[in-house]
Amino acid sequence: GTAHAQNAFVTADRMVDVESGRLIENAAVLIEDGKVKFAGDMSTVRMAIPEDATRIDLSGYTLLPGLIDMHVHLTSSSDYHGYRGLALSDEMSAIIGVVNAQTTLDAGFTTVRNVGAGSFGDVALRDAINQGMIPGPRMFVSGPSIGITGGHCSDNNLLPEEYKLEGEGVADGPWAARSAVRKNIKYGADLIKTCSTGGVLSKGTKVGAPQYTVEELTALTEEAHSHGLKVASHAHGAEGIRNALMAGVDTIEHASFIDDEGIRLAKKNGAYLSMDIYVTEYILGEGEAAGILEESLEKERMTGQTQRDNFRKAHEAGVKMVLGTDAGVYPHGQNARQLSRMTRFGMTSAEALQAATVNAADALGKGDTIGKLAPGYFADIIAVQGNPLDYISILESVDFVMKEGVVYKSVD
Ligand code: ARG
Known part of the structure; x- marks a missing residue:
């Protein structure tokens, strides 16, 4: 109670x-x-x-x-993978968010960074929690993720052209990217989420292929920073990781195929990596039954183990790390499962705890309060x-x- x-x-x-x-x-x-x-x-x-x-x-x-989880999607649920997601209304997403907020708080996560939500459902959820209407973690939210046409972040590639389905975060070109940042700020975002490569769970994107040019990423990041917002960039492939770091983003999400130059840039910039090394077990174990597309399962088979090896490598090289789980892809409330994987792949228990507390707070720019x-x-x-x-x-x-x-x- x-x-x-x-x-x-x-x-x-x-x-x-x-x-x-x-x-x-x-x-x-x-x-x-x-x-x-x-x-x-x-x-x-x-x-x-x-x-x-x-x-x-x-x-x-x-x-x-x-605890602090730097990569969650409270308004998403593992019940709506693949084509099942097309049946999910904004209203149902908001209700799902209310339930997941409570589940996440009960699991000991008193702060989360929500990196991508439709229709500013994350802003409403944050505000409802802050007003004491519903229980939930302290939320820092991005609003809709911003990315390219057909991109992992921004678009939805599940239907053919005649359905005219376009995701709400699509912004091609530096000025469109700046405009999308301004719009997200107008409607209450605390940070900006973008994608500089394709992803595992998006149809028709490649984890190794860059999304956005350095010019676009630089414009987006400059715009966000000029308003005092930090930028989180989803990036699996090495080139897209480097592009985002060259543009000055604050955190790299996933970072699966990070190379030596990416590691060097992350250290030089003081950027944090948020590597979701638990979720691969859920995707490969339960993903098929959950409706995840076969092409996504295939991408995960090509990604998960390398990400874990590179987690060890980047940590050993001294890159700063936070806990980010991608809860929402797998059931909320299981966020802490990743901590033991972080120790299995090279961290001490204390380092894993720091990733989920002081480091996360610092990456949020809140190191003086949480x-x-x-x-x-x-x-x-x-x-x-x-x-x-x-x-x-x-x-x-x-x-x-x-x-x-x-x-x-x-x-x-
Ligand atoms: N949301 C991410 C994507 O679709 C999940 C990646 C999960 N896989 C992993 N090995 N971390 O790209």
Whole structure:
């Protein structure tokens, strides 16, 4: 159930300090007006605990900052793959979004970046959550993805020409791309999502083929940056990854076939990679039954393992990484499954946790308010049984969720 705890004093057996990757025993967090006043070892609290603070006793549990997923589609569902998607109305997408927002928050994700949604359903969802109408994670949203005619981001290639089906994010040429950015900002986007290569799940696109020229990507990125918005570029193929990085985008989504030059550029720019290395298991395991096109399954067979190998390579080379899962392609709420894959392919548990907290917060430009438990930060707190530094998969079973001082999931 939900309860309001604007002022609270939370105690637990331990807390993960995600930045240092260390455990703090006998943890305590003091929360006032939805923000952390103190977080650390209980014996070092040097302030009076207000009388009205709700005591929340989480003995037996480990506290962590709420998790952040940098690549979700809350208004999408794995029930509508391939041609099934043509039956999905904007209204149904919005309702699906309401359900998925709750599921995602319950799973311990207190913040998400939603990278691509039709009809600004993501803006409505974000606003409804912020107004307290419905429970859900804090959302940073892109509105419709922007891309080329026939592109992975923007268009829909499922029907022949006589149906005149065109996706809403189509923008060809630098000025059209700038205009599309301006329109998304006008209707409430917090960031811009584009595509600089084809994709796995879009009909008729090639993962290795660039989409947009560097000139178009540069115009789009300059326009977004001039308004203070960051740019996320979907890119599997090496050339499209390089193009996006040359244009100055902030994050590369998927990054499957990143080459040495892409790795060099990402490091030079301080760009983050958001590599969704869990979803391949869902697509290859359950994708056919879920309606994913055979041509997409074939593309996934050519992509998944290389992406995992390149995740290891890029991480070893020191490229910055965030957790981004593409939940929506697979069921929402299973976002944390990717963390164990990130450790399997080269990260320590602490690094995987950092990708899902402090690094993600930094990539959002919100490193001063979310991603860790420290004074002045939002009281976004989750609790699990056991030590996630020893067993990262415990984060697939989050028992307690607080967002901005409000308890959404409690242990009793
Ligand atoms: N939305 C992405 C696309 O269609 C999903 C890619 C999933 N595959 C992977 N190996 N990460 O391109």
